Amino acid sequence: VARHTLPQVLSGQRVLISAGGTVEAIDPVRYISNRSSGKMGYALAQAASWLGGDVTLVSTTKALTEPAGVQVEYVQSARELHERMHHYFEQADIVIMAAAVSDYRAKNIASSKIKKSQQDTQVMQIDLEENPDILASLGAKKALDQVLIGFAAETDDVLDNARAKLRRKGADWIIANDVSDQSIGFNSDENQVTLISQDQEISLPRMRKEVVALEVFQTLFADCDERA
Numbered sequence: 001v002a003r004h005t006l007p008q009v010l011s012g013q014r015v016l017i018s019a020g021g022t023v024e025a026i027d028p029v030r031y032i033s034n035r036s037s038g039k040m041g042y043a044l045a046q047a048a049s050w051l052g053g054d055v056t057l058v059s060t061t062k063a064l065t066e067p068a069g070v071q072v073e074y075v076q077s078a079r080e081l082h083e084r085m086h087h088y089f090e091q092a093d094i095v096i097m098a099a100a101v102s103d104y105r106a107k108n109i110a111s112s113k114i115k116k117s118q119q120d121t122q123v124m125q126i127d128l129e130e131n132p133d134i135l136a137s138l139g140a141k142k143a144l145d146q147v148l149i150g151f152a153a154e155t156d157d158v159l160d161n162a163r164a165k166l167r168r169k170g171a172d173w174i175i176a177n178d179v180s181d182q183s184i185g186f187n188s189d190e191n192q193v194t195l196i197s198q199d200q201e202i203s204l205p206r207m208r209k210e211v212v213a214l215e216v217f218q219t220l221f222a223d224c225d226e227r228a
């Protein structure tokens with residue numbers, strides 16, 4: 001797909017996207033993270049730029065190529081991501097939380113490497129405390145003309161869980177995907193998603209993440225046209 005072949009439907013729109021799994025330090029050498037590759041968020045950022053949007057991508061991963069024409073910023077922890085998303089939020093027209101945010105972080109980050117010998121039992125405990133829910137906090141601040149989109153990667157009751165997240169977090173859309181199917185999602189180049197809003201549920205076929213991304217913006221535009 002080349003930029004010039006696509007209608008510039010996002011021209012003049014500021015698009016803010018998070019991508020990747022957050023990284024929560026335990027000590028200088030260890031961390032808590034998750035299996036998110038960041039590919040879906042990067043595909044969304046690239047698609048938004050191809051469609052003419054002014055795109056900022058807040059990413060936890062340096063493993064992927066920066067999408068052409070996109071401003072990329074790097075963060076690690078959920079709290080850093082929270083700060084950056086709120087920093088850009090007010091100026092943004094479309095905001096997509098594609099990042100897999102660690103629900104908990106280590107309560108205390110050790111300043112030196114934790115030694116095995118410090119522990120006198122074979123059970124090791126790390127106290128965790130909850131991270132802020134970034135999507136919900138953006139949902140609470142959202143203006144009427146902003147579009148807020150979250151993800152729900154689920155292994156069970158995919159659509160029910162996604163519908164609950166739509167309500168709970170004040171998002172306009174939740175992009176649900178079933179991650180119990182090991183052949184798609186996470187590090188895969190393909191995804192199969194259902195787009196859920198208050199009054200619509202649109203299941204897309206399994207396809208490359210770049211195409212899923214274009215379909216997401218296509219759907220948003222069909223929705224905005226209908227409301228206009």
Ligand code: CTP
Pocket residue numbers: 078097098099100101102103131132133134135136149150151152153165
């Ligand atoms: N999310 C977020 N901040 C968090 C946790 C999640 O912004 N602390 C966002 C994710 O980026 C995603 C959406 O919320 O867009 C759903 O994430 P998910 O982990 O599925 O939701 P949780 O509310 O954490 O529920 P659970 O993990 O228990 O299923």
Ligand code: CA
Pocket residue numbers: 101102103
């Ligand atoms: Ca979670």
